[in-house]
Amino acid sequence: MADTRQRLIAAAAALLDQGGPAAVTLRDVGRAAGVSHNAPYRHFADKRSLLAAVAAAELARQGVNLGQADGSSDDVRAMMQGYVRWAQRYPERFHLTFGRWEGEDAGLGEAATAARTGFNRAVASAQARGELPAGDPERLASMILALAHGAADLGLGGHLSGPGKGGAGAEALVADLFDYLRAAAR
Amino acid sequence: MADTRQRLIAAAAALLDQGGPAAVTLRDVGRAAGVSHNAPYRHFADKRSLLAAVAAAELARQGVNLGQADGSSDDVRAMMQGYVRWAQRYPERFHLTFGRWEGEDAGLGEAATAARTGFNRAVASAQARGELPAGDPERLASMILALAHGAADLGLGGHLSGPGKGGAGAEALVADLFDYLRAAAR
DNA sequence: ACCTGAACACCGTTCAAGT
DNA sequence: ACCTGAACACCGTTCAAGT
Numbered sequence: 001m002a003d004t005r006q007r008l009i010a011a012a013a014a015l016l017d018q019g020g021p022a023a024v025t026l027r028d029v030g031r032a033a034g035v036s037h038n039a040p041y042r043h044f045a046d047k048r049s050l051l052a053a054v055a056a057a058e059l060a061r062q063g064v065n066l067g068q069a070d071g072s073s074d075d076v077r078a079m080m081q082g083y084v085r086w087a088q089r090y091p092e093r094f095h096l097t098f099g100r101w102e103g104e105d106a107g108l109g110e111a112a113t114a115a116r117t118g119f120n121r122a123v124a125s126a127q128a129r130g131e132l133p134a135g136d137p138e139r140l141a142s143m144i145l146a147l148a149h150g151a152a153d154l155g156l157g158g159h160l161s162g163p164g165k166g167g168a169g170a171e172a173l174v175a176d177l178f179d180y181l182r183a184a185a186r
Numbered sequence: 187m188a189d190t191r192q193r194l195i196a197a198a199a200a201l202l203d204q205g206g207p208a209a210v211t212l213r214d215v216g217r218a219a220g221v222s223h224n225a226p227y228r229h230f231a232d233k234r235s236l237l238a239a240v241a242a243a244e245l246a247r248q249g250v251n252l253g254q255a256d257g258s259s260d261d262v263r264a265m266m267q268g269y270v271r272w273a274q275r276y277p278e279r280f281h282l283t284f285g286r287w288e289g290e291d292a293g294l295g296e297a298a299t300a301a302r303t304g305f306n307r308a309v310a311s312a313q314a315r316g317e318l319p320a321g322d323p324e325r326l327a328s329m330i331l332a333l334a335h336g337a338a339d340l341g342l343g344g345h346l347s348g349p350g351k352g353g354a355g356a357e358a359l360v361a362d363l364f365d366y367l368r369a370a371a372r
Numbered sequence: 373a374c375c376t377g378a379a380c381a382c383c384g385t386t387c388a389a390g391t
Numbered sequence: 392a393c394c395t396g397a398a399c400a401c402c403g404t405t406c407a408a409g410t
Contacts, residue, residue, distance in 0.1 A: 184366045
């Protein structure tokens with residue numbers, strides 16, 4: 001049944017969370033899904049393809065968060081802080097999802113553009129309200145996303161002096177950016 | 187001789203550039219350095235420790251770039267665009283260097299803080315000139331670095347609509363941020 | 373102090389069968 | 392159409408020796 005495929009993806013995601021991509025062995029995935037160690041090859045071309053399915057599922061789940069907002073700059077900022085919290089809670093999924101994906105893996109590209117569309121619309125809406133600087137909405141959205149992404153990634157790597165050391169955490173850096181953008185919009 | 191250690195690091199860096207961390211097999215590293223496949227264990231505790239040495243060397247090399255500037259906002263921006271170009275040219279070293287490093291690996295932490303110090307000073311100097319918004323220099327430096335880092339990482343993953351698709355590349359996003367910051371400083 | 377060859381456990385992948 | 396057990400090549404790491 002196609003149920004096996006879903007169980008394989010769920011098992012892979014759980015192993016990924018626990019120990020990163022190296023811990024996602026096809027033997028453990030099979031064991032957790034109740035099948036043999038090479039049953040995954042009946043559903044996925046290889047290990048990389050299985051991980052791509054995990055990333056696509058995660059991206060679809062995350063895309064929902066980016067689509068629900070009225071479009072004030074507070075909404076846009078809340079989306080980005082939600083993005084940062086997601087990265088902090090599921091660091092391995094975060095790295096996997098935004099890693100390098102050559103070719104078209106399991107509709108990963110479509111899921112990514114779908115997730116971005118809602119966010120771009122929210123940014124455009126905040127611009128129309130005069131709460132964010134004018135200009136190409138997609139370009140401004142890219143810049144905002146880049147900051148949230150970079151802050152989350154540096155934070156996970158311990159490369160931000162950090163909230164513990166008296167420095168600014170990733171969420172605070174996102175808040176700072178929006179303060180600057182609102183100031184520049186005036 | 188201690189020369190072997192340097193050859194091992196150089197060989198590991200070359201293999202990393204070609205095929206990522208998975209391509210850095212101790213057998214190939216040894217072969218390229220002219221020693222047996224487990225000679226590396228006389229110089230490094232394990233594979234992870236060897237990669238940490240590669241990251242530390244790269245960080246030291248990159249730190250030089252961040253230390254040479256008069257401190258205008260143009261200098262700070264040029265540093266960040268240099269950072270982005272470095273990531274684009276050596277994507278594997280970029281990901282390795284800013285990945286997760288548990289514990290104190292081969293003085294990696296010291297190299298990182300040294301690299302940051304020069305950059306923080308340049309930011310503070312640009313603030314003193316009134317070219318960047320006032321406030322805690324280290325916090326502003328973190329925000330700027332987060333944007334450059336995120337833009338580079340998203341660009342490498344193909345998650346920026348990109349210069350090819352008509353969208354903004356990582357370097358352009360860095361330029362945009364500085365435009366906003368200069369506007370907010372007035 | 374530094375290096376080597378053999379060996380071990382583990383992993384991704386393939387193959388010949390099975391239902 | 393989906394699954395299994397055996398097998399292969401490869402890799403990180405350890406060990407007993409060698410100089």
